[in-house]
Amino acid sequence: MRKVFFIVGLVLLASIACKHQMVVPGTSTSPIIIANPGTGGGTTSNPSDTVCFNSEVLPLYQSYCASAGCHSAASARSGVVTTDYFNIMKGIRANSPNSSKYYTILFNDMPPRGSPQMTAAQVATIQKWISQGALNTLCMTTTCDSTKTTYSNGISTLFATYCNGCHGVAPGSGNIILGDYTNAKNTGISIKQSFLNDINYAGATAAKNMPPAGKLSSCQILQITKWINNGCPQ
Numbered sequence: 001m002r003k004v005f006f007i008v009g010l011v012l013l014a015s016i017a018c019k020h021q022m023v024v025p026g027t028s029t030s031p032i033i034i035a036n037p038g039t040g041g042g043t044t045s046n047p048s049d050t051v052c053f054n055s056e057v058l059p060l061y062q063s064y065c066a067s068a069g070c071h072s073a074a075s076a077r078s079g080v081v082t083t084d085y086f087n088i089m090k091g092i093r094a095n096s097p098n099s100s101k102y103y104t105i106l107f108n109d110m111p112p113r114g115s116p117q118m119t120a121a122q123v124a125t126i127q128k129w130i131s132q133g134a135l136n137t138l139c140m141t142t143t144c145d146s147t148k149t150t151y152s153n154g155i156s157t158l159f160a161t162y163c164n165g166c167h168g169v170a171p172g173s174g175n176i177i178l179g180d181y182t183n184a185k186n187t188g189i190s191i192k193q194s195f196l197n198d199i200n201y202a203g204a205t206a207a208k209n210m211p212p213a214g215k216l217s218s219c220q221i222l223q224i225t226k227w228i229n230n231g232c233p234q
């Protein structure tokens with residue numbers, strides 16, 4: 001009898017232990033922390049080139065798909081919302097990019113023609129993330145380098161990830177275009193102070209908090225601040 005209790009106890013313990021590690025894509029909303037993306041040992045829990053959902057994939061869906069009137073929580077066009085992991089996973093099949101609707105649609109109707117499109121590299125990042133299991137990965141180290149402060153080295157990549165879904169091409173939300181150097185520079189110079197206020201979430205109204213989905217990291221804000229204060233160098 002004692003033996004039976006012992007075995008039952010072991011099984012219970014094992015199942016509790018498993019629960020902490022088990023990840024059910026589409027249902028898990030708490031992020032999986034990746035300590036050292038790009039330098040990991042290639043293990044299952046930290047492949048050396050883990051795509052970080054929170055910094056590499058989420059901003060793309062937020063910027064390119066979740067603008068007001070489209071797939072934001074408030075508009076939810078066609079029932080699709082792309083503001084967070086839980087909702088994005090409704091259109092993703094882990095390990096299977098080609099049966100993931102929110103991936104394959106990027107080659108067809110979405111974003112709509114005339115709206116800013118993701119680059120091939122950005123789409124490839126999403127594909128890789130799905131192939132790696134589409135986990136809610138959050139990286140502790142970031143690729144942000146606050147010394148990269150010219151448009152071609154640092155700023156354009158930042159804009160492409162966080163801003164260009166709304167500001168990539170004309171007309172651009174609020175008539176702001178950041179997808180090419182000339183337009184970005186003209187904006188950075190002509191509305192210098194409000195630009196800086198907006199990225200610090202200290203603008204005239206909450207509607208001018210940029211990007212709307214959430215404040216950039218302090219490193220990223222510093223990069224843009226230096227770029228603008230230096231006269232928006234190319």
Ligand code: HEC
Nearest residue numbers: 063066067162163166173174176194195207208210211212
């Ligand atoms: C989801 C869409 C969206 C994203 C992503 C976005 N913006 Fe905007 N942006 C808007 C809208 C809409 C306006 C117009 C807001 C208004 O005037 O009330 C705007 C306006 C602005 C303005 C002018 C505001 C002013 O003071 O007149 C700046 C500057 C700006 N955005 C910068 C950025 C930057 C930089 C990023 C990325 C870090 C970004 N935005 C990302 C939608 C977006």
